[in-house]
Amino acid sequence: MNLDLRIPMGLMFLLVGIILSAFGLATQGSAIYAKSLGYNANLDWGVVLLVFGGIMFLLGRSGQKKALGAPRKPADEGTVRRGH
Amino acid sequence: MTHTTLTYVDWLIMLLYFVFVLGIGFALKRYMKTSKDFFQAGRALPAWICGLAFISANLGAQEVIGMGASGAKYGIATSHFYWIGAIPAMIFVGIFMMPFYYGSKARSVPEFLRLRFDEKTRALNACSFAVMTVFSSGISMYAMARLIQTLHVFDYLFLSTGLPLGWIFHLSIVLSAIIVLGYIFLGGLTSAIYNEVLQFFLIIAGFLPLVLIGLKNVGGWNGLKASLPQGYMHSWQGMEHANTNPLGVEWFGLAMGLGFVLSFGYWCTDFLVIQTAMATDSQENARRVPLIAAIPKMFFPFLVILPGLLAIGAATPHITTVEHKDASGAIIRETSVPSEIEAQGKGLVPAKVDPITGKIVLDASGKPLLDYDLAIPSMLLHYFPTGILGLGLTALLASFMSGMAGNVTAFNTVWTYDLYQSYIKKGASDKHYLAMGRWATVGGILLSMATAYAATGFNNIMDTLQLVFSFVNAPLFATFLLGMFWKRATGNGAFVGLVSGTAAAVVHHGLTLPIEAAHTGIHGGWIAVVHHYPSDMAQNFWTAIWAFSTNFVVTIVVSLFGKPKPESELVGLVHSLTPKPEMGHVIWWKRPEALAVLLLVMVITLNVIFR
Numbered sequence: 225m226n227l228d229l230r231i232p233m234g235l236m237f238l239l240v241g242i243i244l245s246a247f248g249l250a251t252q253g254s255a256i257y258a259k260s261l262g263y264n265a266n267l268d269w270g271v272v273l274l275v276f277g278g279i280m281f282l283l284g285r286s287g288q289k290k291a292l293g294a295p296r297k298p299a300d301e302g303t304v305r306r307g308h
Numbered sequence: 309m310t311h312t313t314l315t316y317v318d319w320l321i322m323l324l325y326f327v328f329v330l331g332i333g334f335a336l337k338r339y340m341k342t343s344k345d346f347f348q349a350g351r352a353l354p355a356w357i358c359g360l361a362f363i364s365a366n367l368g369a370q371e372v373i374g375m376g377a378s379g380a381k382y383g384i385a386t387s388h389f390y391w392i393g394a395i396p397a398m399i400f401v402g403i404f405m406m407p408f409y410y411g412s413k414a415r416s417v418p419e420f421l422r423l424r425f426d427e428k429t430r431a432l433n434a435c436s437f438a439v440m441t442v443f444s445s446g447i448s449m450y451a452m453a454r455l456i457q458t459l460h461v462f463d464y465l466f467l468s469t470g471l472p473l474g475w476i477f478h479l480s481i482v483l484s485a486i487i488v489l490g491y492i493f494l495g496g497l498t499s500a501i502y503n504e505v506l507q508f509f510l511i512i513a514g515f516l517p518l519v520l521i522g523l524k525n526v527g528g529w530n531g532l533k534a535s536l537p538q539g540y541m542h543s544w545q546g547m548e549h550a551n552t553n554p555l556g557v558e559w560f561g562l563a564m565g566l567g568f569v570l571s572f573g574y575w576c577t578d579f580l581v582i583q584t585a586m587a588t589d590s591q592e593n594a595r596r597v598p599l600i601a602a603i604p605k606m607f608f609p610f611l612v613i614l615p616g617l618l619a620i621g622a623a624t625p626h627i628t629t630v631e632h633k634d635a636s637g638a639i640i641r642e643t644s645v646p647s648e649i650e651a652q653g654k655g656l657v658p659a660k661v662d663p664i665t666g667k668i669v670l671d672a673s674g675k676p677l678l679d680y681d682l683a684i685p686s687m688l689l690h691y692f693p694t695g696i697l698g699l700g701l702t703a704l705l706a707s708f709m710s711g712m713a714g715n716v717t718a719f720n721t722v723w724t725y726d727l728y729q730s731y732i733k734k735g736a737s738d739k740h741y742l743a744m745g746r747w748a749t750v751g752g753i754l755l756s757m758a759t760a761y762a763a764t765g766f767n768n769i770m771d772t773l774q775l776v777f778s779f780v781n782a783p784l785f786a787t788f789l790l791g792m793f794w795k796r797a798t799g800n801g802a803f804v805g806l807v808s809g810t811a812a813a814v815v816h817h818g819l820t821l822p823i824e825a826a827h828t829g830i831h832g833g834w835i836a837v838v839h840h841y842p843s844d845m846a847q848n849f850w851t852a853i854w855a856f857s858t859n860f861v862v863t864i865v866v867s868l869f870g871k872p873k874p875e876s877e878l879v880g881l882v883h884s885l886t887p888k889p890e891m892g893h894v895i896w897w898k899r900p901e902a903l904a905v906l907l908l909v910m911v912i913t914l915n916v917i918f919r
Contacts, residue, residue, distance in 0.1 A: 227335050229357055229502050233509065236328045240321055240513075240699065247317045247695045256693040260521050266317075266695035269517045276513075 228291070230284025234277045241274025313464045318698025325510070325702045329491055329709075332502050336495030343741045346496035347721045348415060349587035353498065357505055358593075359600030361584040363608075364504035365714030367511060372612055372707040373451060376684035379609075379616025380657050383540030384918050386616070387609040392567040395602050395911045397575035399904045401585075402598035405576055407889050408792050410586055410594040411880050417579040418726040424791045424881045426799030427730075432806055434726035436780050437579060438719055442752060444580075445715035446759020452708035453480035453760065459685055461701060481760055484705075488712050489753045492720070493746050500717040501584055507706040508604075514703025515611045518684075521691045522618035535621035544919045557846040565849025569856040573781035577788050580718045591889060595900045602907050606914065612684070619656040619683040622690075626651065652676045656686045712756065720748040775817075775848060782852035783809020783859035790863050795875065795882045801867030809859030816854045822847045 248267025251257075257264055340346050378386040414420035418437060422430035454477070456462060462476050491499045526532045532541075539545050549558055557565070575581060575598070585597035625646035652659035652668055659676035660669045669677045688700040724745045733740075787806055790797040821833035822844040828834050832847055841847040878885050896902055 226339065227332075227502075229332075229505060232328055232332055232335070232502075233506050236324065236506065237509070237513070239324055243317060243320060243324075244695055244699065251695075256695075259693045260691055260696075261524055263521070265517060265521065265693060269513075269696055269699075273513055 228284040228288045230280045230287065234279070234281025234284055237273050237277025238281055239277070241270050241272070241277050244270030245274060246270075313694075314461055314698065314701075315694045317695045318701065321695075321698035322702050322705070325706065326487060328506070329487060329503050330494075332506070333491030333494035333499045336499050336502070339498070340494075340496055340742070343724070343738050343745060345498070346742055346745050347717075347724065348583075349496070349498040349501060351587060352589050353501060353587045355588050355593040355596045356600060357501060358584045358588045358597045360508045360604070361501040361504040361714075362581055362597050362601035363605045364508040364710050365500075365581050365584055367504075367507065367707050367710050371608075371711075372511070372704065373455070373681050373684060375609075375612040376616040376619075376687075377680035379613035380620045380655075380678070380683040381616075381680045383536065383617060384542060384609075384613070386613045387914075387918065388562060388566060390605060390609050391911050391915055392563065393571040394575060394605055395907060396567065397571040398598040398602040398605065399907055400572060401576040401582075402595050402602075402900055403904050404883075405788070405792060406585060406595045406598070407591060407886065408881055408883075409582060410588075410591045411886070415586075415725050416721050417577060417582055418722055420881075421787070421791070421802070422726075422730075424878070425787075425797075425802040429787070429799055429802045429806065430726060431731070432803060433784070434722050436810075438722050438727065440780050441580065441715040441719040441722070442755040443759055445712045445719070445752070445756040446762070448708050448711040448715070449481055449484055449756055450760035452484055452705065453477045455681075455685060455704070456480045458682065459689065459701075481757055484709055484712065485753050485757055488709055488716060489749060492713060492716055492749050496745065497583065497587055497717050497721070500713045501587060503713060504584075504710050507710040510699075510706045511703045512611065514700040514706075515615065517696060518687055518691060518700060519611060519614050519618070522615060522622070522687060525691070526618060526621045532617065532621050536617060537620075540617060540620070542919060544915070557843060557849055561846055561849045561853070565852050569782050569785060569852040570849065572789075573783075573785040573852070573856070577784045578781060579722060580714050583718055583721065584714075592894070592900070595889070596903070599900055599903045599907060606907070606911060615687050616680070616683045619687050620654060622655045624651065624653060624655055625690075650686075654678055656690050657683045658686060716749060716752045716756070719752040720745050723748045723752070775851075779810055779813045779817075779851075779855070782813060782855040786856050786859035786863060790860070790867075792881070793883045794864075794867075795878055795884060796867055796872050797863060798867045798870040798872055800870050801863040801865075804866045805859040805863030808862040809855045812858035813851050813855035816851045817847070820847055820850070 244266045248264050248270050251266065252264060339350070342350075344350055375386060375389065378389070409417070409420060412420055412423055414423055416434075418430045418434035421433050457476050457480070462479070463473060466473055466476060491503055495502070523529065523532065526535050544559075581598075585594045588594045588597055627645050649658045649661055649668065650656075653676070657678045657680060660679040661667065662669050671677050685704070688697065688704070692700050724741055728744055728748070729736075729741060783806055786809065787802050790805075791802060815835070817832045818835035819833070819837070820839045820841055821828060821837045822831060822841045824843065825831035825833070828837060831844060841850065875885055880886050
């Protein structure tokens with residue numbers, strides 16, 4: 225497939241990570257964290273997901289570039305190529 | 309259960325997930341040119357993607373909710389469903405069976421049966437399989453809708469828009485149907501596989517922090533051990549007799565019923581999982597798919613069973629007062645009073661409520677019964693503040709949809725190739741079958757919805773699925789085993805064997821009853837009760853053993869009376885007549901066999917640690 229899964233997947237986790245950590249920053253010290261035993265679960269886990277998503281996205285991008293740069297084998301009509 | 313109000317962050321995360329899931333479908337639509345692209349993902353996906361999809365396809369309601377429930381009910385012994393009931397079978401299918409599935413060029417498991425045996429064996433398998441996939445997908449859908457209703461997470465949204473709360477169930481069914489339909493209709497198997505991988509990571513992202521916070525709360529691993537009832541942390545204790553362990557089954561029934569018959573019947577023959585391995589780009593990779601899948605599968609108990617244990621080990625909610633200072637420095641006290649359902653439960657597992665009367669269900673001794681299926685959802689609501697709660701709920705929804713999607717793609721392929729193309733309309737254009745595949749997706753979803761509305765019965769979803777699998781899948785493995793490893797097996801033998809195996813399963817179920825069952829009927833004993841089992845799990849395992857053995861014996865006997873296929877027609881389909889996969893060019897530690905040995909060592913180690 226020409227679509228490397230790591231690109232949309234990385235992007236999704238990157239966005240979720242950004243949303244969670246931004247919300248975590250805005251709610252620092254809030255009473256909502258009594259539930260998670262005082263940890264700012266949104267900020268901590270948001271950063272983890274942000275990093276994970278970012279790495280996935282970059283790996284996907286470089287994989288896609290490599291696949292596009294590689295010489296194409298002659299393929300039959302309708303044959304799909306793998307992007308990574 | 310306490311009403312939880314979701315905030316905009318939670319909704320945003322959920323919405324983001326839906327957008328990406330459908331977005332992947334749209335992005336893939338332009339690659340769906342032939343029926344091969346749609347049904348088989350063009351046989352062009354990398355092994356790691358298919359490997360993660362291989363286990364994700366099975367990550368439906370059964371896994372996340374069911375395993376958490378069993379973890380809370382039986383403890384670490386639930387890990388038998390992974391370490392005994394999955395890993396050995398996954399290794400076997402990768403090493404020994406995949407060369408025949410992939411190499412035979414069959415497009416589906418029923419089609420393999422036609423190549424190896426005959427038309428009628430294929431038809432029988434295709435029909436029973438199609439019914440089973442729709443049933444499973446419907447159960448997933450039903451469970452999700454019930455869960456959303458029980459958690460009351462949508463209540464606020466409904467109340468504020470003036471809609472009746474009773475519509476939450478219908479909305480959940482319709483919404484999940486539209487989303488799954490949308491992405492499969494657009495992108496076929498590729499879309500299902502991509503989304504299964506996305507869901508796999510999402511489930512980890514949603515559940516790992518839950519396990520970490522839960523562990524912290526009970527005082528780490530040692531604290532968990534101390535807070536649990538005796539035997540919860542051991543998987544093999546008391547296994548020498550059915551009456552001395554919580555599962556109510558002895559080691560032989562467990563190893564033969566679950567570890568061999570049910571597990572091999574599922575992982576080695578079910579097209580739901582096999583389809584993902586068959587979507588890879590080479591036979592070598594197809595063999596690697598189940599092995600790659602086995603690595604995370606082995607550690608999934610820590611993600612789905614452990615929360616169940618943590619839920620039981622946590623303190624039962626009582627009246628608490630939390631003090632904190634607001635912006636002006638004033639001290640604010642917030643007192644939370646748990647509902648009666650929570651207070652009557654054990655740990656974070658709430659008491660079971662009768663859906664009709666709204667009262668707590670009591671057992672014979674007057675103690676409240678526990679609603680184990682709510683172990684994981686209660687954990688999410690208890691530990692997750694708004695924000696990450698949205699992520700946790702999205703992971704839960706993802707797991708349900710992932711289970712549905714795998715079933716629907718398996719259904720559309722089997723319907724189109726094995727039923728429609730074979731018996732209804734032969735020789736049509738590829739374009740026609742591609743269109744049929746899309747419409748079969750719509751049909752499959754509609755039938756799932758019908759099943760969802762019809763589904764009621766057991767309180768533990770996993771038991772229901774195990775029962776269905778034991779009727780349909782348990783005899784099946786004998787057919788494949790004999791088909792792939794005994795060249796003398798004939799089509800008539802396979803067909804009669806399969807029918808007898810399923811009949812044996814049904815009859816065995818009709819003649820036996822678990823002790824805990826209040827009355828005969830769906831739990832068994834509907835012909836006459838000639839034997840009582842200590843638990844319904846033991847009954848399921850033994851039903852499977854009977855079905856398998858009957859099929860095995862009948863297939864051999866009938867085959868011996870018939871004329872086998874000429875050997876030339878069996879090349880690539882039977883072990884002794886097929887050249888071994890050429891692996892000379894691959895360095896030894898990269899070969900599937902090396903990975904298989906490593907997996908075996910790992911799984912044995914886990915069993916020893918948690919014995």
